[in-house]
Amino acid sequence: MTVAAHDDDHVHHPFLQHQFEDLGQQHEASTLGMWMFLSTEILFFGGVLCAYWIYRTIYPEAWAIGAAQQKALWGGINTIVLIVSSLTMALAVRNASLGRKRGIVIMLILTMLFGLTFLAVKGIEYTAHWHEGLFPGSHFTWNEHPDIRDKEQLFMVFYWGLTGLHALHMVIGVGLLVWILWRAMRGHFGPEYYAPVEVMGLYWHFVDIVWIFLFPFLYLIHHHGH
Amino acid sequence: MDTEEHEVPHDVTPVWVYLAVFAVLAAGTIITYLASQVDLGWANTPIALVIATIKAALVILFFMHAIHSSRLTWVVIIASFVWLGVLFVLTFSDYLTRFWAIN
Numbered sequence: 001m002t003v004a005a006h007d008d009d010h011v012h013h014p015f016l017q018h019q020f021e022d023l024g025q026q027h028e029a030s031t032l033g034m035w036m037f038l039s040t041e042i043l044f045f046g047g048v049l050c051a052y053w054i055y056r057t058i059y060p061e062a063w064a065i066g067a068a069q070q071k072a073l074w075g076g077i078n079t080i081v082l083i084v085s086s087l088t089m090a091l092a093v094r095n096a097s098l099g100r101k102r103g104i105v106i107m108l109i110l111t112m113l114f115g116l117t118f119l120a121v122k123g124i125e126y127t128a129h130w131h132e133g134l135f136p137g138s139h140f141t142w143n144e145h146p147d148i149r150d151k152e153q154l155f156m157v158f159y160w161g162l163t164g165l166h167a168l169h170m171v172i173g174v175g176l177l178v179w180i181l182w183r184a185m186r187g188h189f190g191p192e193y194y195a196p197v198e199v200m201g202l203y204w205h206f207v208d209i210v211w212i213f214l215f216p217f218l219y220l221i222h223h224h225g226h
Numbered sequence: 227m228d229t230e231e232h233e234v235p236h237d238v239t240p241v242w243v244y245l246a247v248f249a250v251l252a253a254g255t256i257i258t259y260l261a262s263q264v265d266l267g268w269a270n271t272p273i274a275l276v277i278a279t280i281k282a283a284l285v286i287l288f289f290m291h292a293i294h295s296s297r298l299t300w301v302v303i304i305a306s307f308v309w310l311g312v313l314f315v316l317t318f319s320d321y322l323t324r325f326w327a328i329n
Binding site for chain 1: 231232233234235236239241244245247248251252255256258259262270271274275277278281282285286288289290291295296298299302303305306307309310313314317318321322
């Protein structure tokens with residue numbers, strides 16, 4: 001990257017896009033744009049969760065038994081793993097804003113590792129559910145309560161759908177982290193320019209928030225009243 | 227034209243704030259699990275929902291820096307949840323009342 005000098009006779013930061021007046025305006029536009037995207041994500045997950053709650057009120061027993069199929073320990077471990085990854089992500093952004101290159105790199109690597117740990121645990125759970133016959137469709141051989149078998153299958157559609165969409169977001173997040181890490185290692189970020197790290201953080205924390213709701217909805221609320 | 231200088235926000239949040247938020251999130255997770263193991267009747271679901279909402283609010287305010295955000299960003303954040311509320315309230319005003327007995 002070269003520092004570009006324009007007709008207006010002052011030197012620009014190499015990552016300042018020409019449509020912005022300064023890096024502050026660019027930073028503000030970046031975070032605002034990410035929040036706009038996240039608001040569509042909130043409604044996207046919100047729509048699926050709304051359907052989940054409708055069927056939950058219609059088939060409370062199937063939902064209770066379905067959640068009881070889940071291993072709360074795995075879900076709990078993954079919740080903690082994601083919260084730790086959110087902490088390291090927040091510290092990566094903090095280090096970026098303070099211009100601590102080594103700190104950014106270390107925190108981004110840790111965030112990636114915790115993200116991959118989450119996906120590995122999810123993989124263990126998915127494998128178990130597959131063998132338990134809890135994958136909807138022709139593989140659905142679960143039959144502990146034959147009278148509500150079909151309703152149970154519907155619960156598992158929501159389980160696989162919601163956790164699958166969440167896991168897809170995690171995979172995309174890890175991919176984006178690789179890119180941000182590469183840029184951090186090249187020394188792109190500093191106190192004047194760290195919007196990509198900040199925006200990466202917004203996405204990562206949003207995915208954490210989705211899981212904060214999925215954990216009780218899919219794993220826990222089953223023992224008692226509906 | 228707007229010619230004023232725009233400052234890049236510098237994250238001055240001390241590390242202990244992040245650690246404290248993390249501790250509350252972890253504690254919330256454990257409390258959610260423990261509360262689900264006790265029979266509290268109808269209260270189990272609202273308790274899980276309230277804890278999850280508090281956790282989400284902490285993440286948004288501190289990890290996502292909403293607390294330091296511009297008013298315009300706040301408009302987008304709040305509008306998101308207003309629309310989410312519309313989605314839920316209007317949908318449930320239909321589905322939750324469909325099975326009500328008609329006198």
